[in-house]
Amino acid sequence: MSTPEEEFYSEERWENWLDRLRDEEIDPEEEDSARLLLNLQDDVAIAVAKILTAYDDGDIDQETALEELADIREVVLAEPEIENEDTLILVDGVQTSLVCVFFSAEQYLAEGVATDGSIDEYVEAAAASEADEDLDRALGLAAAAGTRIIDGDELDISVTEEFEYGLVTEWVNGLDSLQTALADPEVIDEEE
Numbered sequence: 001m002s003t004p005e006e007e008f009y010s011e012e013r014w015e016n017w018l019d020r021l022r023d024e025e026i027d028p029e030e031e032d033s034a035r036l037l038l039n040l041q042d043d044v045a046i047a048v049a050k051i052l053t054a055y056d057d058g059d060i061d062q063e064t065a066l067e068e069l070a071d072i073r074e075v076v077l078a079e080p081e082i083e084n085e086d087t088l089i090l091v092d093g094v095q096t097s098l099v100c101v102f103f104s105a106e107q108y109l110a111e112g113v114a115t116d117g118s119i120d121e122y123v124e125a126a127a128a129s130e131a132d133e134d135l136d137r138a139l140g141l142a143a144a145a146g147t148r149i150i151d152g153d154e155l156d157i158s159v160t161e162e163f164e165y166g167l168v169t170e171w172v173n174g175l176d177s178l179q180t181a182l183a184d185p186e187v188i189d190e191e192e
Contacts, residue, residue, distance in 0.1 A: 008054075009047035009072045017043065018080050018091070026087045041094045042177050044076050048105050049181035052150055055109060065109050073102045096167065097174030103139060104146020104175065113151040114144035120159050122148070127160075127168045135167065142171040149179050 017040045026033045048069065055065040077095055082088040107114070114122065122145035129138035149155050157176050160169045 007071070008051050008068050009044065009075070011075045013043070014075050018082065021087050021091060022082055022084070026084075026090055028090060037090055037094055038177075040091075041097055041174065042181060044072065044098055045101055045174070045177035045181040047072055048101055048178060052105055052108065052182070062109055066106065069102060069105050069109070077102075093170065096170045097177070099174070100139065100142045100146055100171030101174045101178045103143035104150060104178065107140075107143045108147040108150045112147070114147045116144070119145045119148045119153050119155050123155075123159050123168065123172055126171070127163045130166055130168045131164075138168055139171065142168060142175070145172075146175050146178065149175055150182065155179050 020036065021040070024033070024036070026036070028034050028037065051060070051065050051068045051072075054060045055062065060068070076098055080088065080091050082091060117125070122141050126138045126141035126145070129135070129141060145155070155172070155175055157172065160172050163169055
């Protein structure tokens with residue numbers, strides 16, 4: 001088992017994305033803006049997927065994987081310095097989606113795959129917990145669904161169609177990015 005020669009994600013990379021967002025008029029209704037936000041989210045999910053793959057392949061140990069995740073989480077979930085309030089809200093939405101990606105990866109590394117239900121069952125239970133205002137439980141259940149995705153089960157994003165928009169729908173959006181990243185962990189060019 002060896003230590004990776006380069007980090008999986010850097011603060012500089014995150015800041016490059018934020019610089020792009022600061023420099024552009026972001027309108028989530030416009031295709032280019034929506035793609036930029038999704039690419040930002042997917043880029044982080046790819047880094048998480050690469051850590052998980054390195055761990056599963058035996059290239060890094062559990063402690064290293066958890067440390068790498070913690071480093072990325074610290075960078076990505078920090079309060080960004082963005083003056084435009086609308087852009088800041090959109091970045092906050094991306095960060096919210098990624099919270100569950102980090103928790104899922106950490107849970108997978110620390111405890112393995114959740115086995116008490118299917119992805120849909122976990123997501124539906126998370127939505128019910130959110131409706132009951134038990135957000136910690138909702139996040140834990142959504143993260144359990146994420147461990148199943150990491151293990152190879154498939155998320156059908158339509159499971160959220162009947163949910164009221166909220167944290168669980170944001171978290172599931174992040175899990176969808178993680179699923180895509182695990183299937184095709186290609187680096188997204190910051191210039192796209």
